[in-house]
Amino acid sequence: DAKTTQPPSMDCAEGRAANLPCNHSTISGNEYVYWYRQIHSQGPQYIIHGLKNNETNEMASLIITEDRKSSTLILPHATLRDTAVYYCIVRAANTGNQFYFGTGTSLTVIP
Amino acid sequence: GAVVSQHPSWVICKSGTSVKIECRSLDFQATTMFWYRQFPKQSLMLMATSNEGSKATYEQGVEKDKFLINHASLTLSTLTVTSAHPEDSSFYICSATGPSEAFFGQGTRLTVV
Numbered sequence: 427d428a429k430t431t432q433p434p435s436m437d438c439a440e441g442r443a444a445n446l447p448c449n450h451s452t453i454s455g456n457e458y459v460y461w462y463r464q465i466h467s468q469g470p471q472y473i474i475h476g477l478k479n480n481e482t483n484e485m486a487s488l489i490i491t492e493d494r495k496s497s498t499l500i501l502p503h504a505t506l507r508d509t510a511v512y513y514c515i516v517r518a519a520n521t522g523n524q525f526y527f528g529t530g531t532s533l534t535v536i537p
Numbered sequence: 538g539a540v541v542s543q544h545p546s547w548v549i550c551k552s553g554t555s556v557k558i559e560c561r562s563l564d565f566q567a568t569t570m571f572w573y574r575q576f577p578k579q580s581l582m583l584m585a586t587s588n589e590g591s592k593a594t595y596e597q598g599v600e601k602d603k604f605l606i607n608h609a610s611l612t613l614s615t616l617t618v619t620s621a622h623p624e625d626s627s628f629y630i631c632s633a634t635g636p637s638e639a640f641f642g643q644g645t646r647l648t649v650v
Contacts, residue, residue, distance in 0.1 A: 460638065469543075469630050469641035470581070513580070522569050525632070525639050527581040 429453065430514045435532040438508075444501040446531050448514030451495040456518045459490060460525070461499045463510040470513065470527075473499065477519075504535045540564060541633050543642030550621055550649055557617045558645045560631030566611035567633035572604075575628040575644075587614040621649040 431449040438444040450459060458477050462470040474481055474488045476497075481488045487500040501508055513530040517523055540563040550556050560570055568589045573581040585606055586594040593606035605617040618625055626649045632641045 458637075462641075464581075467628070467644065467646070469541075469632075469644045472638045472640065475638060519637060522586075522634075524571055524583055524586060525634075526583060527573075529580050 429516050429526075430528045432512075432514055432528060432531045434529065435534070437534050437536055438501075438504045440506060440535050440537050441503055444499075444504040444508065444533060444535070446499040446501075446512050446514075446533065447496065448499070449496045450514070450516045453494050453516050454518070457516045458519050459488065459494075459497045460515045460517060461486070461488065462513045462515065462525075462527075463508075464513065464530075465510045473512075504533075506535050506537065509533060509535045541631065541640045541642045543629075543631055543645050545645060546643060547646040548648070550647070552622055552649055553620055555617055555619045556621055556647060557615055558629055558631075558647075560614045560616070560633070560642055562612045562633040562640070565633070565635055567614075568611060569634060570608060570614040571632045571634075571639070572606065572614075572616050573630045573632070575630060581630060584616075589614075618647065621647070623649045625649050 458475050460475040461473040464470045474486050476488045490497045511530040511532050513527050542561045544559045570587040572584045575581045584599045587606045587608040589608045595601045608614040628644050630644045632639045
């Protein structure tokens with residue numbers, strides 16, 4: 427079952443940073459925070475994941491609070507192609523463990 | 538990065554027939570694969586966990602006799618929707634888990650008429 431809470435929708439101006447919040451107050455010590463996004467009628471795409479340290483890759487940055495009860499995905503310079511549903515998922519790092527999706531945040535990047 | 542491929546991308550079938558969807562991990566071996574279903578404007582719902590060489594594990598409420606899963610090799614899992622009905626029309630997505638993250642197929646749009 428999904429263990430995360432996200433706002434249902436957000437808008438962001440093109441070229442600005444998109445900050446997508448996620449609450450995961452019941453996260454366990456061995457659970458990672460994952461972010462995926464799904465563009466309409468496609469499979470989910472991996473963005474980033476982290477345990478407790480902040481992470482950055484070519485797509486985004488992940489900021490995890492010190493108590494690990496919430497996190498923020500940052501798209502530094504949003505483009506129209508970033509319009510998608512963004513899912514925050516918590517999961518223990520074991521290949522046999524499932525990914526349970528919540529309702530996600532529908533991000534619309536506005537020209 | 539790793540790639541998971543699904544086939545077909547879309548299929549239309551008549552009510553009462555069966556449809557098979559294939560999910561392949563193209564560049565890594567996956568002992569475990571997952572099948573999801575997604576209805577319009579809804580999130581992905583996990584249907585079952587496909588285990589190589591053993592029976593699949595189904596989520597509560599998912600009919601195992603209707604959604605047959607076979608995971609005969611480390612790179613292929615199949616989902617067969619048996620005796621399909623219009624209410625089975627949905628977007629079916631598979632995934633395989635690498636060392637740290639899951640990789641998803643592009644999805645299969647099933648329409649039962």
